[in-house]
Amino acid sequence: MKLGLCLEGGGAKGAYQAGVVxxxxxxGINKFYSISGTSIGAINGYYLYTGNVDxxxxxxxxxKDIQNGNVKIVNNTVDNSPAIDNLRELDDSNIEEMNFYVNYVxxxxKVVSEKIVDVSKMPRNEAIISISYSGLLPSNPNATLGFKEQFVKDVQEGIYDGFKLDGGLIRSALIEPLIGDNVDKxxxxxxxxxxxxPEDIKKVYDEDKIIxxxxxxxxxxxxxxxxxxxxxxxxYQEGYEIGKNILDRL
Structure with missing residues (x-):
């Protein structure tokens, strides 16, 4: 069976996602034909892709060893370099054979567009750079509006021109490439x-095949x-318990 895995974005909530993984x-569910990840989902996905689930x-x-409980703002973005540096230190000699899609914007x-790449087709450093883009969240320390409204305002003011940013700004669950690979589930x-x-996904893929x-x-x-x-x-523990309970649905 060709199995696909989609890892949604969500920042620190990725701890729950990692527990499920x-x-x-x-x-025993450790072989995937294709995986996709957005933001923290892309970072989590890289651990799976390189055989580093432990x-x-x-x-x-x-x-605490990575973030020290702190969130640092650098150049109007949330600094993700500690998490990305961790990816660079992983042993990548056991890379799994699978397609691995990530998206970023x-x-x-002053125009925002989505880019989707298959990092399994890239050299290691280029792949990690793409993942770092996917997880780079905008954050204006002088914000006066809600997150979305502030981002739109900042884009129109040119603050983010030339930036590559978090894929979740356009969509946080990248399902389409997995459907394109014709996975079975x-x-x-x-x-x-x-x-x-989303309704557009239900129109092109049997929702009974999506867990x-x-x-x-x-x-x-x-x-x-x-x-x-x-x-x-x-x-993380909540995710692990939920993950154990879905094994019989596969």
Whole structure:
């Protein structure tokens, strides 16, 4: 069976997602024809792609060693260099044979567009750079508006011209490339407790073949940047328990 895995974005909520991935892996679900990831989903996906799922668990259950509980703003973006530096240190001698799609947005002349790349076709450094773009969240320290409104305003003012930014700004669950690969079933690990498949996906793919995995916790918007050690450990464990319970649906 050709199995696809879609890893939605969601910042620190990726700890829950990683727990699901580890439970699947421990349950023998560790071979995928294609995976896709957005933002933190792209970072989590790289651990899976390089056969480093045990290190994925270590990262999220020891997040204080990476983030130190702090979120740093650099050049109007949330600094993701600690997480990206971790990817560079991974042993990539056991890369799994699979397609691995990530998306990010490009801002050019005050216009935002989406770019989708298959990092499995790229040299290692180029792949990691694409993943870093996918997880680079805009954050204006002088913001006076809500997140979306502020981003639109900042784009129109040219603040982000030439930037490559978080793919979740356009869509946080990159399902389409997996459908394009004609996989037999898709596991979609969402970070939203109330996630529903988009209507345009239901029109082109049998929704009975998509297993949507949702957290039980209703996360708050602030949890996207909540890299508190205990928070990440708790939701990682929640994800692991949920992951164990979906094994019989595969």
């Amino acid at each position: 580890k439970a699947l892996y421990d349950g 290190n994925l668990e270590k990262m999220w259950t020891n997040i 490009e801002v050019d002349n 898709i596991i979609l690990i969402s970070t939203k407790y109330n996630y529903e498949l 949507v995995v949702r957290p039980n916790t209703q996360f708050a918007p602030k949890d996207t940047l909540n890299f508190d050690d205990e928070f990440c450990k708790t939701i």
